[in-house]
Amino acid sequence: MATTKTPDATRRSERSRRAIFDAALELVGEVGYDKLTIEGIAARAGVGKQTIYRWWPSKAAVLLDAFTAEAGDGEAELPDTGDLAADLKRVLRATVDEFNDPKFEAPYRALATAGANDPELSQQFVIKLQDTGVQAYVNRLGKAKEAGHIAEDVDVRIATEMLLGPFTQRWLMRSGPLTYEFTDTLVDLVMRAVTPR
Amino acid sequence: MATTKTPDATRRSERSRRAIFDAALELVGEVGYDKLTIEGIAARAGVGKQTIYRWWPSKAAVLLDAFTAEAGDGEAELPDTGDLAADLKRVLRATVDEFNDPKFEAPYRALATAGANDPELSQQFVIKLQDTGVQAYVNRLGKAKEAGHIAEDVDVRIATEMLLGPFTQRWLMRSGPLTYEFTDTLVDLVMRAVTPR
Numbered sequence: 206m207a208t209t210k211t212p213d214a215t216r217r218s219e220r221s222r223r224a225i226f227d228a229a230l231e232l233v234g235e236v237g238y239d240k241l242t243i244e245g246i247a248a249r250a251g252v253g254k255q256t257i258y259r260w261w262p263s264k265a266a267v268l269l270d271a272f273t274a275e276a277g278d279g280e281a282e283l284p285d286t287g288d289l290a291a292d293l294k295r296v297l298r299a300t301v302d303e304f305n306d307p308k309f310e311a312p313y314r315a316l317a318t319a320g321a322n323d324p325e326l327s328q329q330f331v332i333k334l335q336d337t338g339v340q341a342y343v344n345r346l347g348k349a350k351e352a353g354h355i356a357e358d359v360d361v362r363i364a365t366e367m368l369l370g371p372f373t374q375r376w377l378m379r380s381g382p383l384t385y386e387f388t389d390t391l392v393d394l395v396m397r398a399v400t401p402r
Numbered sequence: 403m404a405t406t407k408t409p410d411a412t413r414r415s416e417r418s419r420r421a422i423f424d425a426a427l428e429l430v431g432e433v434g435y436d437k438l439t440i441e442g443i444a445a446r447a448g449v450g451k452q453t454i455y456r457w458w459p460s461k462a463a464v465l466l467d468a469f470t471a472e473a474g475d476g477e478a479e480l481p482d483t484g485d486l487a488a489d490l491k492r493v494l495r496a497t498v499d500e501f502n503d504p505k506f507e508a509p510y511r512a513l514a515t516a517g518a519n520d521p522e523l524s525q526q527f528v529i530k531l532q533d534t535g536v537q538a539y540v541n542r543l544g545k546a547k548e549a550g551h552i553a554e555d556v557d558v559r560i561a562t563e564m565l566l567g568p569f570t571q572r573w574l575m576r577s578g579p580l581t582y583e584f585t586d587t588l589v590d591l592v593m594r595a596v597t598p599r
Contacts, residue, residue: 237519318518321511321574322434332577339577363568363587366578370567371560377518377574380529380536381563390560398595 224250225257226271233268234311238319238326243267265326268316272334275309281337283345289354290396292345293368297388304376304383317377339365346399356401364399368392421447422454423468430465431508435516435523440464462526465513469531472506478534480542486551487593489542490565494585501573501580514574536562543596553598561596565589 228249233241241264247254261267284292303309320331339362346361355361371391375381425446430438438461444451458464481489500506517528536559543558552558568588572578 314518317575318515321515321518324576327576331575335575335577359591360587363584363591366568366571367564367588367591370569370571371563372567374563374567374570378514378528378532379521379524380532387560390557391564394556394560394564394595398591 221250221252221256222260225252225260225267226274229264229267229271230275230308230312233315234307237315238264238268241268241315268312269333272312272316281341283341285345285348287352289345289349290392293342293392293395294389297368297372297392298385300372301383301385301388304372310376314377339369342368353401355399359399364395367395367398418447418449418453419457422449422464423471426461426464426468427472427505427509430512431504434512435461435465438465462523465509466530469509469513478538480538482542482545484549486542486546487589490539490589490592491586494565494569494589495582497569498580498582498585501569511574536566539565550598552596556596561592564592564595 225246228246229241232245232249236245243254243257243264246264246267247257250257257267261270283296286292304313316331316334320327342365343361346355346364349355350357350359350361355364368391372383372388375383375387381387422443425443426438429442429446433442440451440454440461443461443464444454447454454464458467480493483489501510513528513531517524539562540558543552543561546552547554547556547558552561565588569580569585572584573580578584
């Protein structure tokens with residue numbers, strides 16, 4: 206028998222989904238990935254655990270959707286004003302704000318460290334999440350290369366890693382402050398590396 | 403009463419020290435930092451746990467000494483043949499070999515991820531270990547700057563992070579292969595960023 210959801214039921218579903226995502230992100234930041242459970246997420250979200258299992262097969266699946274919903278689809282593409290350095294600085298400054306926000310930072314750190322310990326989780330999940338971000342830079346640098354703003358022989362993926370690697374390392378190991386000054390300097394140096402002579 | 407160690411006793415101490423270091427590095431790679439205990443290290447090394455407590459106050463202290471002994475004192479300084487690019491490529495190729503060696507990789511990964519989760523461990527220990535490596539690069543780049551091989555306005559610490567960040571990220575997140583080709587390309591790009599125009 207086919208059923209059609211009423212508008213009210215759809216709104217209720219959407220509210221539950223948001224509550225589940227919020228609960229999953231909060232909890233993974235508090236207890237870490239290993240101790241995160243579907244039961245815990247359900248209790249925090251105020252829903253039955255069957256509600257979660259109906260939509261997602263595992264805690265990893267819930268978290269992946271939660272992060273994706275948080276990031277929003279639009280951010281998969283970098284701005285292109287024609288000024289590569291300015292665009293990179295703008296996006297990296299926004300990323301500084303994000304990584305200095307505990308609400309984002311805690312769950313992301315929990316996942317990154319769980320992924321570093323667990324090759325399978327890393328392959329299925331952490332990489333998937335990171336690759337979306339990395340790919341956005343690779344695409345933007347690729348367009349700049351086509352436009353002649355980046356030298357022919359530059360590997361745009363490695364150039365991307367030169368921008369994001371130092372940032373992620375400082376964050377993950379807390380080995381230096383994440384500031385606009387840091388990311389601006391990084392962009393200026395990478396621009397010198399990639400700009401045609 | 404003053405006691406003087408016989409040569410035999412000194413040799414025995416040195417053997418115990420090496421056995422304790424090997425046991426600590428093996429075990430942290432196998433069980434992770436959280437589950438590592440002085441008792442476990444003592445059992446693996448075939449010594450009494452009092453022997454360990456006599457020399458080190460904590461498992462962190464044992465590991466720090468074990469890593470330092472492993473790395474050797476000599477490596478705190480980078481070679482300086484006058485050819486910066488060649489020196490950096492040589493050292494990074496050696497680092498590729500090291501990080502592709504499970505005997506080194508496993509304990510270092512266990513520590514890096516424990517440090518990412520634990521700010522205090524990170525500050526006292528991971529950073530201390532990493533900083534020795536980072537500082538060697540900063541010093542080498544600093545000398546190149548004095549010799550006029552690096553532009554006046556280049557921040558040598560950030561240039562170092564551009565070399566080491568992408569490397570560490572690929573390794574930690576397993577997001578790409580650690581090869582000579584990768585590190586050579588990285589050095590070439592960083593050289594373009596820092597060389598005076």
